[in-house]
Amino acid sequence: MTDHKANKRGETATAERSLVRDAQRGSRPAFEALYRQHVGQIYALCLRLMGNVADAEESTQDAFVRAWRKLDSFRGGSAFGTWLYRIAVNESLARQRKSRRTQPHLYLVEASGPVGAAKEVQLDELEKAIARLPEGARQVFVLAAVYGFSHREVARMLGIAPGTSKAQLHRARQLLAERLEGPMAPTRKNR
C-alpha cells in the first residue's frame, strides 16, 4: 500500500516535471494544466493572506502570471508547488502593501474534503477569526501556523525580524484564543 502510494507520488512528480518542461518551452496547455493542478492551493494561501475574495483572486492571477514570466528561472531545486507558494506570498504581500486595506473582510470557505460537522464548524470559525486578525498577525499566523514556514522564512518573506515574527504569532494566538473561546469550548471539555 505504501509502495503503491509512493509510486503514485513518483508518477505525479514525473508528470509535473514534464509539464513544467513543456511550459518552459512556451506551451500554454502545459501551463494551464499546472494552473489547474495548483490553483486551489495557491488561492487558499492568497485568501488567507489577503483576507478577502476579491484581492485573493487578483493575487492568484498575479502569482500565475508572474510564474509564467519567471518559468525560466525555475530549476527544479524545490517542488514546483513550493516555488509557486513563494511567488504567491510575494505577490500577495506586494498587493497588500499597495492597497493597504484596513477593513477586514469575511469570506466563506468551502472545504474540498469531507469533514465532520462539528469539526467543519470549528474550522469555519477559525477561518473567519483568522480573516479578522490584524494584517501583520494574520500574515505570520497563516505562514507559520497554517503553512508551516519557519520563523526565519516568515521573517525573510515579510521583511521583519524573526523575533517580530514570533511576537506576531504569539499575538495572533492570543487574539484567536479570545475570539474562539466559545466555539472551541466543547472540545476542551471533552479532553
Added chain:
Amino acid sequence: MKKKAKEMPSQLHRLAQQLPRDIQPATDLWPRIEARLDAPSAEPNVATNRSGLWAAAAALVLVATSSLTTLILVRETRGPAPATAGLGPEPAVIGVGLRAPELLVISALSDEVRDVVITNLDIVRSARADIEQALQKDPNNTWLHHSWLRAYQQEMDLLNEATWTTNSLAERLKT
C-alpha cells in the same frame, strides 16, 4: 486558567494544521490569467529601472560624502568652546545597528542599493558617534550641537530616500 491558556495554542495549532489546503475560487481565473500572459510584461524596463537605482544610489553617495565632510570638519575642530546655555540635555549615544523599521525598508531594496544604504548609514552614524564623543568633552559647543543635528537630519534624509526608493520600486513593479 493556566491550563486553558496552555491548551488553546496547541488546539489552535492542531486546528490550523487541519484547515483545507485546497480552496477552489468561485470563478475560473484561467481566462483572465491567459489574457494577461499575452500582454507585455508589466515588469519595469531594466534599463529604466537601473537608471533609477543608480540615481538613488548617487543621491545616497552624495549624502554620505556630505557626512564624511562633516566628520572631517568635526575631527579638525579644536576651537575654543563658545559659552552657551539652554541647549538641553546631551544627545544620547545611538548605536550604528539597524532598527526594525529600518530593516523593513532596507530589506525591500535590491542588493546593490541595500549595500549602499547600509554603508552610508554606517558612515553617517559613525560621524554622529564621533560628534557625540566630541560633545562629551565639550558639551557647551553649539557648533558641535548643530553638527550633530545636521548629521541626524542627514540620517533621516537617507532613510527617507531609501523609503521613497522602496515605495517607488514597488509601485513600478506593480504597474
